[in-house]
Amino acid sequence: MRRAIPADREEACISAALGKGALDVAREATEIVDDQRAVLRARILIGDPAGIVGRVAMVEERGPDQSRARMEAIPQPGTAQLGRAELHAGEVAPERGGGADDHDRPVRHRHQDSPVGDDADTMRIADFALERFFARWEFAVEHLLCASDVQGMPMAEVLALADDETRAMWEGLTLGYTESTGHPLLRREIAALYDDLEADDILVFAGAEEAIFCLANALLSPGDHAIVTWPGYQSLYEVARSTGADVTLHELREDTGWSIDLERLRGQLTPATKLIVVNGPHNPTGMLPDRATFDGLVALAEEAGAFLLSDEVYRFLEFDEVDRLPTGADSLPRGISLGVMSKSFAMPGLRIGWLATRDRDVLERCMRLKDYTTICSSAPSEVLALIGLRARDAVLARSRSIVQSNIERLDVFFDEWADRFSWVRPRGGSIGFPRLTVPGVSIDDWSAGLVETAGVLLLPASQFGYGGNHFRLGFGRTDLPVALDLLERYAEATLR
Ligand SMILES: Cc1ncc(COP(=O)(O)O)c(C=O)c1O
Numbered sequence: 001m002r003r004a005i006p007a008d009r010e011e012a013c014i015s016a017a018l019g020k021g022a023l024d025v026a027r028e029a030t031e032i033v034d035d036q037r038a039v040l041r042a043r044i045l046i047g048d049p050a051g052i053v054g055r056v057a058m059v060e061e062r063g064p065d066q067s068r069a070r071m072e073a074i075p076q077p078g079t080a081q082l083g084r085a086e087l088h089a090g091e092v093a094p095e096r097g098g099g100a101d102d103h104d105r106p107v108r109h110r111h112q113d114s115p116v117g118d119d120a121d122t123m124r125i126a127d128f129a130l131e132r133f134f135a136r137w138e139f140a141v142e143h144l145l146c147a148s149d150v151q152g153m154p155m156a157e158v159l160a161l162a163d164d165e166t167r168a169m170w171e172g173l174t175l176g177y178t179e180s181t182g183h184p185l186l187r188r189e190i191a192a193l194y195d196d197l198e199a200d201d202i203l204v205f206a207g208a209e210e211a212i213f214c215l216a217n218a219l220l221s222p223g224d225h226a227i228v229t230w231p232g233y234q235s236l237y238e239v240a241r242s243t244g245a246d247v248t249l250h251e252l253r254e255d256t257g258w259s260i261d262l263e264r265l266r267g268q269l270t271p272a273t274k275l276i277v278v279n280g281p282h283n284p285t286g287m288l289p290d291r292a293t294f295d296g297l298v299a300l301a302e303e304a305g306a307f308l309l310s311d312e313v314y315r316f317l318e319f320d321e322v323d324r325l326p327t328g329a330d331s332l333p334r335g336i337s338l339g340v341m342s343k344s345f346a347m348p349g350l351r352i353g354w355l356a357t358r359d360r361d362v363l364e365r366c367m368r369l370k371d372y373t374t375i376c377s378s379a380p381s382e383v384l385a386l387i388g389l390r391a392r393d394a395v396l397a398r399s400r401s402i403v404q405s406n407i408e409r410l411d412v413f414f415d416e417w418a419d420r421f422s423w424v425r426p427r428g429g430s431i432g433f434p435r436l437t438v439p440g441v442s443i444d445d446w447s448a449g450l451v452e453t454a455g456v457l458l459l460p461a462s463q464f465g466y467g468g469n470h471f472r473l474g475f476g477r478t479d480l481p482v483a484l485d486l487l488e489r490y491a492e493a494t495l496r
Contacts, residue, residue, distance in 0.1 A: 124242070125238060125239065125241075125242035126234075126238055126241075126242075128234050128235060128238065129234060129462075129463045129464070129465065130233075130234055130459070130463045130464070133459065133463045137451070137457050141451055141455050141456070141457045142455035142456070143454075143455055143456040143457065143477075143479055143482065143483035143486065144457050144474065144477060144483075145456050145457060145458055145473060145474060145477075145480065145483040145484070145487065146431075146457055146458050146459035146471070146472045146473060146474045147430075147474040147476060147477055148283055148284075148343065148430060148431050148472075148474055148476070149342050149343050149346065149348045149430065149474075149476055150317075150343060150344065150345075150346040150399040150402055150403065150430055150476035150477075151346060151402055151476060151477050151478045152346055152347060152348060152349055153346045153347055153388075153395070153398070155384070158347070158384055158387055158388055159384075159387065161387055161388070161390075161391035161394060161395070162387045162391075163387075163390060166383060166386055166387045166390065169383050169386070170380075170383050170384075170387070173379060173380060173383060174379070175379055175380070176379065177375070177376050177379075178376040178377055178378075178379050178382055179376060180367060180370065180371070180375060180376045181202075181203055181204065181367065182202065182203065182204025182354070182377060182382065183204070183377075183382045183383075183386065184199055185386055186204060186352075186382050186385055186386045186389070187199035187200070187202040187203075187204060187354075189386055189389040189390060190202045190204070190339065190354050190356065190389065191356070192389075193327075193339065193356075193389075193392075194327050194329055194330050194337070194356055195326070195327070195330045196330050196358075197329060197330070197356055197358065200360065201329065201356055201357060201358055201360070201363070202354050202355070202356050202363075203354060203355050203363045203366055203367060203370075204352060204353070204354050204377050204382070205352075205353045205354060205355065205370065205374070205377070206351045206352070206353070206373070206374045206377060206378075207340055207342060207348075207351045207352070207353040208311070208313050208338050208339070208340035208342065208353035209235060209353070210353065210370070210373055210374060211338055211340075211353050211354065211355045211366070212235045212236060212239055212311075212338065213235065213239050213369075213373065214355075214366040214369040214370055214373065215309065215336065215338075215355060215362070215366055216239040216240045216242075216243055216275075217239070217243055217369055218362060218365035218366045218368075218369055219274060219275055219307060219362070219365075220240055220243040220244075220245035220274060220275060221243055221244055221245060222243070222244030222245065223244075223245070223272060224243075224245040224246070224272055224274040224275070225245060225246045225247075225248065225270050225272040225273045225274060226240045226245050226246070226247050226248070226273070226274065226275040226276070226277065227247075227248045227249075227250050227265065227268050227269070227273060227275070227276045227277070228240060228247060228248075228249055228250065228276075228277040229249075229250045229252055229260060229277065229278050229279060229282070230249035230250060230251055230252065230466075231251075231252065231284060231285070231433075231461065231464040231465070231466040232279060232282070232283065232284075232464070233279065233283045233311070234464070234465070236277050236279065236309075236311065237249060237277070240275065240277070245274070245275075246272070248268045250264065250265055250268060252282070252285060252287060254422070254424060254433075254435065254470070257287065257424055258282065258285040258286075258287035258424055258433070259287060259289070259293065260278065260287075260289055260293055260297065262293060262296040262297065262300065265297070265300060266300060269300070269304050269306075273304050273306050274306055274307060275306055275307045275308075275309060276297070276300070276301050276304075276306050276307070276308050276309070277309045277311065278297060278308070278309070278310055278311065279310075279311035279312075279313075280294075280310075280311075280312070280314075280325065280428075281314035281315070281317060281318065281426065281427065281428035281429030282314075282429065283313075283314070283429070283431055283472075284431055284432070284433045284459075284464060284470075284472040285424065285426070285431075285432065285433040286424070286425070286426020286427060286428065286429050286431055286432040286433065287424075287426070287427065288318060288323055288325070288426075288427040288428045288429070289325065290323075291325065294325045294326070294331075298328075298331045298332050298335070301332060301334065301335070302332050302334075305334075306334065307334045307335075307336060307359075307362070308328050308331070308332060308334060308335045308336065309328065309336045309338060310327065310328025310329075310331075310335060310336065310337050310338065311338045312327060312328065312337050312338060312339055313338060313339060313340045313342065313343045313344075313353075314343050314344060314428060314429035314430065314431075315327070315339070315344060316344040316392075316396050316399075316400075317343070317344045317399060317400065317403055317428050317429050317430060318427065318428035319403075319404075319407065319426070319427055319428055320427075323427055323428065327356070328357075329356040329357050329358065333358055333359060334357075334359055335357065335358075336355055336356070336357040336359070336362065337355070337356040337357065338353070338354075338355060338356075339353060339354050339356060340352070340353035340354070341353065341385050341388060341389075343429075343430060343476075344396060344399055345385075345388055345389070345392070345395055345396070345399070346395060346398065346399050346476075347384065347385065347388055350378075350381040350384055350385050350388075351377075351378065351381060352377060352378075352381050352382065352385040399430075399476070402476060402477075402478060403430055403475060403476055406475035406476070406477075406480040406481075407425075407426075407475055409475075409480060409481055409484060410423075410432075410473070410475055410480075410484070411425070413484055413488065414434065417488075417491065419437075420436065420437060420438050420491065420495050421434050421435065421436055421437060422434060422435045422437050423435075430474055430475055430476030431472055431473065431474045431475070431476075432472075432473050432475070433461070433470050433471070433472055433473070434470065434471060434473055435468065435469050435470045435471075436469045436470075436471065437469065438495050441469075441494075441495065442469065443458070443460045443461065443469040443470065443471050444460045444462055446494065446495075447459075447460050447471060449490070449494065450487060450490050453490055454486040454487065454489070454490050455486070456483045456486050456487050456490070458471045458472070458473065458487075459471055459472035
């Protein structure tokens with residue numbers, strides 16, 4: 001009889017294999033190997049307080065009326081080894097990602113209990129920690145000093161940018177379903193953002209988020225391997241992992257300016273690597289690879305025969321235009337660019353994003369998945385996005401001027417507070433990832449006090465599953481000067 005490891009035996013099996021108590025276990029999936037054996041994929045916390053979250057494969061061999069467990073590490077280059085436990089996507093040893101004076105803590109993105117019970121063999125996606133955090137705070141605080149977008153444009157301002165054709169489209173708009181692939185004029189306008197693409201190389205989605213969801217599910221399945229930079233936007237690695245694929249995180253570190261390490265990345269490739277995911281300008285660090293690194297990435301992806309997903313949602317916000325990189329879609333046949341109206345174009349409320357690639361087969365597969373998510377985009381949003389993209393010079397100039405004056409204000413702040421905060425100045429985008437360096441003060445506690453006292457919200461690194469005392473700081477909003485003054489007053493009172 002084919003049976004998976006029963007839920008009530010998981011913990012006992014894992015404890016036996018580890019030779020010590022597993023403090024917390026979250027089953028991810030059970031794979032049946034044959035009639036006698038099953039591999040349990042689980043996320044396991046061992047050791048406390050310096051807890052280590054690891055993921056190990058447990059093989060249970062079943063006799064007629066007995067079973068035993070032993071540990072079998074899942075071989076995967078590029079994952080950190082600690083004792084016999086292996087670290088995988090989303091789980092890091094707590095000493096990583098922070099300086100010695102940091103308040104390290106193990107942070108995990110937890111799996112929710114499945115509404116269909118705990119015995120299902122299906123992969124379950126972890127909560128999106130950042131979105132849950134924003135669900136709690138975004139509309140409850142006065143100053144969002146950690147927002148990733150640029151101050152949303154008023155609709156009247158967008159409409160004022162319409163040309164004759166788009167104004168007529170707006171005024172004569174019928175609220176019916178729209179074309180699943182996206183309005184042809186919108187796709188044509190999006191294609192114009194790339195050097196060598198046409199409308200049919202574009203597929204429109206409800207934001208970048210839907211595009212990530214469809215792409216990961218279209219490309220990946222159990223047995224595949226993906227490499228994703230980290231810390232990062234959680235869905236870039238979480239959706240990939242939920243497909244059953246193995247995900248290796250390519251860790252970016254403050255002490256190297258958050259840069260991508262090509263040699264380390266090369267070592268993380270496996271014959272099963274199907275997807276490499278990068279994001280620049282980067283959320284949350286503001287890192288932007290230099291041209292040589294980007295070219296190296298493209299070469300590595302080509303060598304590996306892997307797809308390269310280039311998350312370019314902050315493109316056009318480079319502080320120096322000469323740093324703007326070629327797009328992923330223009331750089332290799334298997335290059336896929338992710339774009340959105342939410343960040344540089346300052347229109348997150350439209351929920352219009354896109355994938356751009358010359359690989360039509362990939363777009364076709366994503367389209368079939370989109371049939372189960374949104375089917376098609378919102379009709380008014382498509383027209384407003386078209387207006388915004390046709391007027392992109394004006395829209396982007398507005399965004400850049402907000403970001404530019406805010407980053408200058410931040411330069412002054414971090415200069416004055418250099419002994420309390422470390423700061424790798426971003427090279428683009430609208431967010432950065434400073435670190436509170438005051439011994440004995442944890443960023444979670446400090447930012448909780450800040451929001452309570454001054455109504456200013458920061459996003460502690462724990463929301464990225466990242467240990468240490470970093471926090472995300474957004475500088476795309478027009479209230480930054482006021483929010484930063486409030487933060488500074490709170491810092492004077494608590495950190496001096
Ligand atoms: C790097 C990155 N990719 C994708 C997204 C998703 O964009 P949207 O929320 O507009 O769908 C975000 C949003 O914060 C992001 O920061």
